[in-house]
Amino acid sequence: MGIKKFVEKINDYQQRLEQKKAKKIKKSHVEKVIRKLEAKRDALKSDLKSAEKPSKKDRLETKLKVVDEQIERATWLLEQIG
Amino acid sequence: MKKYLLPIILLVLMTGFWVSRDFQEIAAGVAIFLFGMLMLEDGFRLFSGGLLERMLERTTGSITKSLGFGILSTTLMQSSSLVSVITISFLSAGLITLAAGIGIIFGANIGTTTGAWLVAGFGLKVNISSYAMPMLALAIVLVFQRSKYLRGLGFVLAGMGFLFLGIHHMKEGFESFRDQFDLTRFAMTGVLGLVVYTLVGATATVVMQSSHATMVLVITALAAGQISYENAIALAIGANIGTTITAILGSLTANFQGRRLALAHVIFNLVTAAVALIFIKQIVWTVDWISDGVGIADEDFALKLAVFHTIFNVLGVAIMVPLTNRLIRFLEHAIPEPEPDVSKPRYLSQASDQFPATMEVAMRKEVKHLQDNAVELIAHGLNLHRHELYATNDVAATVEASREPLELDIDETYEARVKTLYSAIVEFATRATSRDIPTEVADQIHALRDAAQASVRAVKAIKHMRRNATDFTKVPHGAITRLYNSLRSEIARILVEMHKLDESAPELRSSLSLDEERTTVEQARKATTRTVEELLLDGRINANEATSFLNDSGYAYQAMNDLIEAARVYYLETEGGMAEVERILALEDEDIEELSSAG
Numbered sequence: 001m002g003i004k005k006f007v008e009k010i011n012d013y014q015q016r017l018e019q020k021k022a023k024k025i026k027k028s029h030v031e032k033v034i035r036k037l038e039a040k041r042d043a044l045k046s047d048l049k050s051a052e053k054p055s056k057k058d059r060l061e062t063k064l065k066v067v068d069e070q071i072e073r074a075t076w077l078l079e080q081i082g
Numbered sequence: 083m084k085k086y087l088l089p090i091i092l093l094v095l096m097t098g099f100w101v102s103r104d105f106q107e108i109a110a111g112v113a114i115f116l117f118g119m120l121m122l123e124d125g126f127r128l129f130s131g132g133l134l135e136r137m138l139e140r141t142t143g144s145i146t147k148s149l150g151f152g153i154l155s156t157t158l159m160q161s162s163s164l165v166s167v168i169t170i171s172f173l174s175a176g177l178i179t180l181a182a183g184i185g186i187i188f189g190a191n192i193g194t195t196t197g198a199w200l201v202a203g204f205g206l207k208v209n210i211s212s213y214a215m216p217m218l219a220l221a222i223v224l225v226f227q228r229s230k231y232l233r234g235l236g237f238v239l240a241g242m243g244f245l246f247l248g249i250h251h252m253k254e255g256f257e258s259f260r261d262q263f264d265l266t267r268f269a270m271t272g273v274l275g276l277v278v279y280t281l282v283g284a285t286a287t288v289v290m291q292s293s294h295a296t297m298v299l300v301i302t303a304l305a306a307g308q309i310s311y312e313n314a315i316a317l318a319i320g321a322n323i324g325t326t327i328t329a330i331l332g333s334l335t336a337n338f339q340g341r342r343l344a345l346a347h348v349i350f351n352l353v354t355a356a357v358a359l360i361f362i363k364q365i366v367w368t369v370d371w372i373s374d375g376v377g378i379a380d381e382d383f384a385l386k387l388a389v390f391h392t393i394f395n396v397l398g399v400a401i402m403v404p405l406t407n408r409l410i411r412f413l414e415h416a417i418p419e420p421e422p423d424v425s426k427p428r429y430l431s432q433a434s435d436q437f438p439a440t441m442e443v444a445m446r447k448e449v450k451h452l453q454d455n456a457v458e459l460i461a462h463g464l465n466l467h468r469h470e471l472y473a474t475n476d477v478a479a480t481v482e483a484s485r486e487p488l489e490l491d492i493d494e495t496y497e498a499r500v501k502t503l504y505s506a507i508v509e510f511a512t513r514a515t516s517r518d519i520p521t522e523v524a525d526q527i528h529a530l531r532d533a534a535q536a537s538v539r540a541v542k543a544i545k546h547m548r549r550n551a552t553d554f555t556k557v558p559h560g561a562i563t564r565l566y567n568s569l570r571s572e573i574a575r576i577l578v579e580m581h582k583l584d585e586s587a588p589e590l591r592s593s594l595s596l597d598e599e600r601t602t603v604e605q606a607r608k609a610t611t612r613t614v615e616e617l618l619l620d621g622r623i624n625a626n627e628a629t630s631f632l633n634d635s636g637y638a639y640q641a642m643n644d645l646i647e648a649a650r651v652y653y654l655e656t657e658g659g660m661a662e663v664e665r666i667l668a669l670e671d672e673d674i675e676e677l678s679s680a681g
Binding site for chain 2: 009023062065070
């Protein structure tokens, strides 16, 4: 997956931070985003359980993959900040 | 009347200059004082976009806080007009409530009394011009600095310097004038004096557009013995009446809330003036009693006038604060909220483009207004009803059942409800960002303008596909109907997701969830292309139908991506650190491509 672009974005952020053109990311910021993503993952899982149509299940599974990917990246970002 | 006013003023001034050199000095003192006030306002405006707005936003909690803010800011800025303009602007943009606005205006009336203390207690006792000169010299160095805040400080310092210089010239002018003319010859006593001098004070304030300047003029004249204490009191009352004109003028470009606030200001000042005129003897007795208590000399009428001015305004606030709720009910009745007209901009008024914080908030609200209109038109353009979509558990089934074409002139509705708002947004963004505002605010305004553009593109795309989408879905035509229904369903799902984002609690809402929509849209686009190829090979649709559908699906996916982009900008975190996290975690096109292909 586009890890290269993800890392590039972090590098770009650090450069902007050094030039005082970006606001500093605190641990609490990342944790707050993770909480939102986890809440969304729980909601999707619950929808998936009650879904009957195969097309709806497919869509929900795709959405779950997206949110899982975002949580993984956010967790990695949190480790870097910490 | 208006066309005669300017020549009359000029004629009076020229005659005065010809008759007396000292009158020139007094008039120049007033002019320098007013110029100082303008510089103070310009200086404080350069500080907007930060501390000032944050402070004002926090005054919405209670009437005490609003009063406190009004007193403090007016004392600091020495201009109740600037505080009024800021308050009307914030109220128009919906950043503060009417109750908070009223509290600030009441507080500003108390804050403005500090000007009288400054002049009577300090300006007349010391050689004030000796402070003015170094202040002006230091100010000019700061005014030429690149930093906005240093320039702001320079203007504030220069403003103070000119205020001091103006007071000095007024004081000198009146002292010399005393040797040639004795203005006390025109003094009037009793009720007639009270009425005549109240009118003179009101007129002087209307002409100078500043009650502060009138008060300074009155105090300096009083200190030079050119007017009687009794008449000075009437002039002070008149100044409070005259200042309501500034409030009325300031509200002309504001929305209904701004006009309500201006009316509150007028009512406050007129009630206060009426009470003061009725109970003038009791107030004057109280002034003497307090002055005795704090050790003000019997003959120090300038300081006693400052005491009167303070008592008079505090009394007004004491009378009006308990009546605030009644006043609000009256204002809401007298100036009702206009029926919402969805085709007109609601938040982008001239009052809301005065300060960076109000610009951003007004822009954000207007862009949301445009998005709502766009969503409605898109749903209706596809013969769908939003309330049915938002309530259903099966979007595809609801869409399939919505076959009845809606009576809609999509071009006319687009012009009336989307294009007019978009034009107002573009004009506002251009006007706002051409000013000296913080870069991050300008970036936000540009991003919001682009979000509005994306919503407009989405509507235009639906306009292109409406005819075929209607023709192929109003009665079943087999495979091509199913294709069009699947497209309508995909768009409907985006509308439903946008509605869910709108409805969700801010602590759970994240623009990142729109990446899920981007991925499912991309997945659907790929699946649609495959399906069309299969149907064409099987002969279940003909080449004409296939090309029409592929053109329309291009419009549909364009509309979906634009809707997602508009929502992403709107819901993106605005707080610095959080916004950075969302920016880093947002998926790139190649991520979407990979996730939509997997599995």
